[in-house]
Amino acid sequence: MSPRKSVVEAAATRTRIIERALTLGAVNGLEGLTIGHLATDLGMSKAGVIGHFGTKEALQLAVVDEAVERFRARVPGHALGARPGLERLSRAFEEWIAYMTEDEEHRGCFLTSVAMEYDERPGPIRDVILTALARWSDYVTAELDEAVTAGELPRDTDIPQLVFELGGIALAVQQAILLNHDPSAADRGRRAIRRILNKPTPQVLGS
Amino acid sequence: MSPRKSVVEAAATRTRIIERALTLGAVNGLEGLTIGHLATDLGMSKAGVIGHFGTKEALQLAVVDEAVERFRARVPGHALGARPGLERLSRAFEEWIAYMTEDEEHRGCFLTSVAMEYDERPGPIRDVILTALARWSDYVTAELDEAVTAGELPRDTDIPQLVFELGGIALAVQQAILLNHDPSAADRGRRAIRRILNKPTPQVLGS
DNA sequence: CCTACCGATCGGTAGG
DNA sequence: CCTACCGATCGGTAGG
Numbered sequence: 001m002s003p004r005k006s007v008v009e010a011a012a013t014r015t016r017i018i019e020r021a022l023t024l025g026a027v028n029g030l031e032g033l034t035i036g037h038l039a040t041d042l043g044m045s046k047a048g049v050i051g052h053f054g055t056k057e058a059l060q061l062a063v064v065d066e067a068v069e070r071f072r073a074r075v076p077g078h079a080l081g082a083r084p085g086l087e088r089l090s091r092a093f094e095e096w097i098a099y100m101t102e103d104e105e106h107r108g109c110f111l112t113s114v115a116m117e118y119d120e121r122p123g124p125i126r127d128v129i130l131t132a133l134a135r136w137s138d139y140v141t142a143e144l145d146e147a148v149t150a151g152e153l154p155r156d157t158d159i160p161q162l163v164f165e166l167g168g169i170a171l172a173v174q175q176a177i178l179l180n181h182d183p184s185a186a187d188r189g190r191r192a193i194r195r196i197l198n199k200p201t202p203q204v205l206g207s
Numbered sequence: 208m209s210p211r212k213s214v215v216e217a218a219a220t221r222t223r224i225i226e227r228a229l230t231l232g233a234v235n236g237l238e239g240l241t242i243g244h245l246a247t248d249l250g251m252s253k254a255g256v257i258g259h260f261g262t263k264e265a266l267q268l269a270v271v272d273e274a275v276e277r278f279r280a281r282v283p284g285h286a287l288g289a290r291p292g293l294e295r296l297s298r299a300f301e302e303w304i305a306y307m308t309e310d311e312e313h314r315g316c317f318l319t320s321v322a323m324e325y326d327e328r329p330g331p332i333r334d335v336i337l338t339a340l341a342r343w344s345d346y347v348t349a350e351l352d353e354a355v356t357a358g359e360l361p362r363d364t365d366i367p368q369l370v371f372e373l374g375g376i377a378l379a380v381q382q383a384i385l386l387n388h389d390p391s392a393a394d395r396g397r398r399a400i401r402r403i404l405n406k407p408t409p410q411v412l413g414s
Numbered sequence: 415c416c417t418a419c420c421g422a423t424c425g426g427t428a429g430g
Numbered sequence: 431c432c433t434a435c436c437g438a439t440c441g442g443t444a445g446g
Contacts, residue, residue: 013415034439036440046442050442055442116320116323116385117236117324119382120233120315161398164395165379168378168399242426251431252431254426254428254431
C-alpha cells in the first residue's frame with residue numbers, strides 16, 4: 001500500500017508520469033496516450049495517474065508544457081552565449097539538430113510531432129502549440145533582423161521566407177531521422193542551414 | 208432495408224467509405240479513425256462498413272493505397288508532359304503545392320500527414336508509406352540526374368542533399384497551410400523551390 | 415495512491 | 431448491408 005504521500009513525493013510522481021508520457025506520446029501520438037497504458041507502465045492504478053491532473057486533456061497539456069520548456073531551455077537556451085545575429089541563430093539550429101539526433105531513446109522533436117498531429121484539431125492543445133511555435137518564429141525573426149542590421153545579410157533579405165525555409169529544414173531532419181532512420185540526417189540539416197544562412201536570396205542575377 | 212447489393216453497388220460503397228475515411232483521417236489521423244464514427248457519418252451500420260475490408264487495418268491500408276494512387280496520378284502524372292530534368296521536376300513540385308493548397312476541403316497532403324503519424328509505429332502501414340516515399344525520392348533523384356547530365360545543374364551537384372531540401376520545403380508548405388493557415392504558404396514554397404533548383408550548392412566561393 | 419465500479423465506445427463476429 | 435451481440439478497453443468517479 002502506498003496511500004497519500006508527501007507533497008514532495010507527489011510532485012516526483014507527477015514528474016515520472018510526464019516523463020513516461022513523453023516517451024509513450026512520441027510513439028503513439030499525444031492522442032494515442034491512454035491512462036490505462038500509462039498506469040500499467042508505471043506500476044500504478046489508473047486513478048493514481050489521473051488524480052495528478054484531473055482529466056486526460058490536462059495531462060496532455062502538462063506534457064506539452066514540459067516539452068515546450070525543455071525545447072526552450074535547450075535550443076534558444078544554449079545559444080544565449082553566442083553573439084546575436086547569424087552566430088546565435090546558427091548555434092540554435094545546431095543545437096536543435098543535436099537535440100533531435102543525439103538521444104537513442106528520445107529521437108526527434110516531440111513538439112514538431114505534436115504540431116503535425118494537432119494541425120487539424122482545434123482546441124487548447126493546438127493553441128498551446130501554436131503559441132510556442134509563434135514564439136520560436138519570433139525568435140528566429142529577431143535574430144535575422146539583427147543579422148541584417150549588422151550587415152551579415154543583405155538589406156533586401158526576405159526574412160519571413162528565410163524563417164519558412166529554416167523551418168522546413170528542421171522538418172526534413174525530423175522526418176529523415178524518425179521515418180527513414182537516415183544516419184546522415186543531422187549532416188544534411190547542418191549543411192542546408194549553413195547554405196541558407198551564408199547565401200540567402202541571391203539577388204545577383206535576374207530581375 | 209438494403210440487403211446484399213450487386214457487385215457494382217458494393218464497389219461504389221467501398222469507394223464511398225474510403226473517400227469519407229480520407230476526410231476523417233486527415234483530421235483525426237489514420238489511427239484515430241473508428242469504424243463506428245465512419246458508419247454513423249455514412250448512415251450505415253458498423254458491420255456494413257467493416258464488411259468491405261475485414262479488419263480496421265485492412266481499411267487503413269486501403270485508404271493509404273488510395274492516397275498513394277491519387278498522389279501519383281496527380282503529381283508525377285501532371286509532370287509527364289514536361290521535358291525531363293529541371294522542367295519536369297519543377298512542374299511536379301508546382302503540382303504538389305497546388306494539390307496541397309487548392310482544395311478547401313482536402314487541404315494538405317494526406318500521405319505527408321500519415322508519414323509523420325506512423326514514423327515511430329512499425330507495421331504494414333508504415334511499410335507501405337516507406338515504399339511510396341522511396342518511390343518519390345527515386346523519382347526526384349532520377350530527374351536531378353537527368354538535369355546534371357543535361358548540364359542544367361553543375362556536375363558536382365550533391366543530389367541526395369537536394370532531395371532532402373526539396374522534401375523539407377514540401378513539409379514546410381504542409382505545416383504552413385494546416386497549422387498556421389498561412390495564405391502565402393504556396394508562394395513561399397514555390398519561391399524556395401525555384402531558388403534551390405536554379406542555384407543549387409553554389410560552389411562559387413570558399414573552399 | 416488504491417480498489418471497485420460506471421456508462422460509453424472500441425474492433426469484430428454470428429446469422430440472416 | 432442489417433440487427434444483435436461479444437469481450438476489452440476507454441476516461442473518469444466514489445470512497446477510503
